Amino acid sequence: MSVMADKLAGVWPEITLGLGACVCMALGLAKASSTRKLTSWVAGLFLLLSGVLAIAGPQPTSGLILPPQMVLYVKLAVVAVGVVLLLVAAQLPSSWRATHRAEEGIEPFDPANVMRGEFFAFFLFSLAGVMLTTTANDLVWLFLSLELVSLPTYVMVATSQDRIRAQESAVKYFFLGALAVAVFLYGFTLIYGATGFTDLSRVQSAAATTTSPLLTLGIVLAIVGISFKIAAVPMHFYTADVYQGAATPVTAFLAFVPKTAGFVAIIILLSMLPQWPTHGPIMWLLWIMAALTMTVGNVMGLLQTSVKRTLAYSSIAHSGYLLVGLLAGPALLTSGGGGSGAIGNGIAAVLFYLVAYALSTIGAFAVLGCVQVDGHEADSFDDISGLSTKHPGLAAVMLVCVLSLVGLPPLLGFIGKIYLFGSAMAHRGENPAFVWLVVVAVLNSAVSAVYYLRIIGACYFGKPSGRTEPQHCPSRRIAALVCGIAVVVMGVAGNRLVTLARESSQLAQPSQQTPAKVVSDELPTDIHGG
Amino acid sequence: MILMLPVLAEASFNQFAVVGVLLLIAIVFGVGNLVISKLMGPSREGPIKGLVYESGMNPITPARRRFNVRFYVVAMTFLVFDVEIVFLYPWATTFPSLAQDSPLNVLFLGRMLFFVLTTVIAFLYAWRKGVFRYD
Amino acid sequence: MNDIALAHYLFTGAVLFALGMVGFVTRRNMILMFLCTEMMFQGVVVSLVGFSRLHGNDTGQTFVIFVLTIAAAEAALALGLVVLLYRRKRTLDAGAWAELNG
Numbered sequence: 224m225s226v227m228a229d230k231l232a233g234v235w236p237e238i239t240l241g242l243g244a245c246v247c248m249a250l251g252l253a254k255a256s257s258t259r260k261l262t263s264w265v266a267g268l269f270l271l272l273s274g275v276l277a278i279a280g281p282q283p284t285s286g287l288i289l290p291p292q293m294v295l296y297v298k299l300a301v302v303a304v305g306v307v308l309l310l311v312a313a314q315l316p317s318s319w320r321a322t323h324r325a326e327e328g329i330e331p332f333d334p335a336n337v338m339r340g341e342f343f344a345f346f347l348f349s350l351a352g353v354m355l356t357t358t359a360n361d362l363v364w365l366f367l368s369l370e371l372v373s374l375p376t377y378v379m380v381a382t383s384q385d386r387i388r389a390q391e392s393a394v395k396y397f398f399l400g401a402l403a404v405a406v407f408l409y410g411f412t413l414i415y416g417a418t419g420f421t422d423l424s425r426v427q428s429a430a431a432t433t434t435s436p437l438l439t440l441g442i443v444l445a446i447v448g449i450s451f452k453i454a455a456v457p458m459h460f461y462t463a464d465v466y467q468g469a470a471t472p473v474t475a476f477l478a479f480v481p482k483t484a485g486f487v488a489i490i491i492l493l494s495m496l497p498q499w500p501t502h503g504p505i506m507w508l509l510w511i512m513a514a515l516t517m518t519v520g521n522v523m524g525l526l527q528t529s530v531k532r533t534l535a536y537s538s539i540a541h542s543g544y545l546l547v548g549l550l551a552g553p554a555l556l557t558s559g560g561g562g563s564g565a566i567g568n569g570i571a572a573v574l575f576y577l578v579a580y581a582l583s584t585i586g587a588f589a590v591l592g593c594v595q596v597d598g599h600e601a602d603s604f605d606d607i608s609g610l611s612t613k614h615p616g617l618a619a620v621m622l623v624c625v626l627s628l629v630g631l632p633p634l635l636g637f638i639g640k641i642y643l644f645g646s647a648m649a650h651r652g653e654n655p656a657f658v659w660l661v662v663v664a665v666l667n668s669a670v671s672a673v674y675y676l677r678i679i680g681a682c683y684f685g686k687p688s689g690r691t692e693p694q695h696c697p698s699r700r701i702a703a704l705v706c707g708i709a710v711v712v713m714g715v716a717g718n719r720l721v722t723l724a725r726e727s728s729q730l731a732q733p734s735q736q737t738p739a740k741v742v743s744d745e746l747p748t749d750i751h752g753g
Numbered sequence: 754m755i756l757m758l759p760v761l762a763e764a765s766f767n768q769f770a771v772v773g774v775l776l777l778i779a780i781v782f783g784v785g786n787l788v789i790s791k792l793m794g795p796s797r798e799g800p801i802k803g804l805v806y807e808s809g810m811n812p813i814t815p816a817r818r819r820f821n822v823r824f825y826v827v828a829m830t831f832l833v834f835d836v837e838i839v840f841l842y843p844w845a846t847t848f849p850s851l852a853q854d855s856p857l858n859v860l861f862l863g864r865m866l867f868f869v870l871t872t873v874i875a876f877l878y879a880w881r882k883g884v885f886r887y888d
Numbered sequence: 889m890n891d892i893a894l895a896h897y898l899f900t901g902a903v904l905f906a907l908g909m910v911g912f913v914t915r916r917n918m919i920l921m922f923l924c925t926e927m928m929f930q931g932v933v934v935s936l937v938g939f940s941r942l943h944g945n946d947t948g949q950t951f952v953i954f955v956l957t958i959a960a961a962e963a964a965l966a967l968g969l970v971v972l973l974y975r976r977k978r979t980l981d982a983g984a985w986a987e988l989n990g
Binding site: 374 | 898901905908912918921922925928931935938943945948958961962965966973976977
């Protein structure tokens with residue numbers, strides 16, 4: 224039994240979330256309407272409980288591929304952002320006609336039509352999937368956890384709105400998702416074929432002794448497939464449609480949850496290699512993916528008339544920025560003066576920026592979700608036109624969050640971008656191509672400012688349209704406020720998250736014959752000055 | 754040689770006894786289900802009840818017609834529960850190779866029972882959700 | 889003999905995968921598109937079994953069971969989504985998606 228206990232030690236938070244999902248499903252089928260309305264509270268309770276278990280619960284002693292601090296960081300980030308997402312989504316099921324009518328007593332309760340329980344259950348399942356991705360130590364496990372992230376999101380998109388565009392976008396999302404799964408699964412197959420193991424630590428040691436083109440091809444295919452989850456270039460087509468089609472709370476969910484799982488999975492896969500890919504096909508794949516993703520995202524973002532689509536392309540662009548940090552890789556001992564200090568560690572930058580981006584974009588989506596136009600959620604630029612006169616608070620949150628997405632100092636997004644691009648610059652000694660990538664990224668950031676400023680311009684200088692009405696969703700306002708405050712406070716004063724992210728990213732790599740030894744950085748250097 | 758025969762006969766009898774027990778279980782299961790559904794199920798008579806397909810499909814129509822949505826729901830449920838069986842086969846082939854008195858026996862059985870329990874929970878959920886309601 | 893058998897397995901798997909992908913890109917009917925993704929899964933499965941035989945361990949075959957499970961879950965989901973959309977749009981043509989431009 225002790226073997227079993229040890230195996231379970233790392234996954235108690237996930238088990239808690241799974242249990243919570245089952246409880247939510249059961250509650251959603253309760254006869255009394257008041258019991259059914261408890262579902263969102265119960266989901267939040269289990270989410271917090273899993274966070275407590277992640278910190279104070281039993282810790283795994285072995286069998287992790289990622290360093291334990293990194294696993295803990297990602298789990299806590301999932302819990303923290305998950306709570307914000309839950310606040311955004313808490314009132315969503317009440318907006319569905321069948322659920323609403325059953326709850327107000329207009330129609331008798333029919334279990335087949337009411338989906339409140341399922342929504343929160345899938346919410347928790349998907350979060351559990353992200354947590355499981357971080358603890359993955361086997362290709363089968365990695366595959367299953369990535370699927371656990373995605374499968375619930377398809378249903379969440381399809382049922383998020385009583386409009387046909389939600390279902391259309393869900394079908395689009397699902398089909399591209401199925402294609403992506405097949406592609407990265409073929410990659411996993413080739414990795415297994417090249418090494419003979421699915422156990423990731425054995426794959427790691429097998430890859431250290433032999434280099435085979437099969438393994439490289441496998442990892443390339445896996446990354447291409449997983450680019451669906453992070454909305455990066457070869458598989459980004461669904462993003463705008465799905466972000467627009469889904470209800471805004473679900474869109475916010477999509478902007479954080481699958482992206483995080485995808486980046487964690489790519490980090491796990493790249494750590495299979497004997498050294499971080501600074502040369503060769505995988506490096507060039509990531510380089511091209513990063514450059515194309517940023518450019519496509521920002522150029523297409525310029526052409527949109529819908530705020531949700533604009534933010535969707537901004538999500539694509541940010542995946543490109545994140546890939547820059549991923550490419551830079553963990554901090555190196557041999558990279559000269561540039562590699563020291565806080566800026567040298569690309570993985571830390573990615574982990575930090577995932578949270579920074581999540582808070583900024585969730586804040587923006589939460590504001591959109593708080594405004595209603597003609598009975599629908601706000602979507603086009605006209606819908607938020609003149610927001611500041613009617614709802615100065617919401618407009619202020621929108622301003623702060625969007626400026627953070629631009630990367631304006633001293634907001635959270637600025638620190639994140641400095642980290643990402645700085646880490647790539649610090650690694651320029653290994654490959655001069657990194658410099659060009661940073662140039663592309665900085666140019667892209669400048670271009671992106673145009674469409675971000677359009678959002679702000681609409682909010683502050685647009686003519687107020689009479690059709691907007693506030694939606695009754697107090698918790699969504701709270702979430703927007705939390706995001707706005709977090710973006711400012713953490714940007715100005717919060718080095719704690721940076722420290723956490725950096726401590727957590729000391730990636731375990733087989734370090735025998737490689738120069739790619741990972742160092743633990745000292746205290747954060749002051750990055751606000753420059 | 755002649756002395757060996759009763760032993761052989763006994764051995765082969767023991768072998769076939771297993772098959773016999775299996776047959777018995779199969780018969781009891783089949784007959785039992787028929788009897789129970791006769792006792793507990795509603796019984797109606799009528800021209801539609803007497804049609805070829807008990808599911809209520811009209812047997813004489815053009816072949817390229819659309820099916821009722823409830824068939825898809827049943828198909829989906831079947832698909833999910835059907836695949837769970839796949840996990841039972843590797844378990845069933847491994848289980849006999851464990852030693853008779855190994856402590857792992859209980860653990861193995863427990864794990865599989867837990868797995869089946871999750872299926873039962875899913876079944877109960879589907880039931881409450883009205884998947885098996887057929888009217 | 890063994891090597892030839894392995895090459896056959898891998899070739900079959902790769903061909904299934906490639907055919908599925910080509911079909912996915914060219915077909916516009918949602919049922920056919922879904923069948924194509926299933927075909928890609930089967931290509932993966934055949935390759936896994938081939939590699940499992942090459943390495944002489946069972947992990948590849950274990951992987952296959954999980955792949956089949958996920959494939960079934962996706963099939964159930966696809967069925968649900970397609971029926972849902974068909975009831976509202978009366979067509980299975982992916983080209984008829986008009987609500988969302990892009």
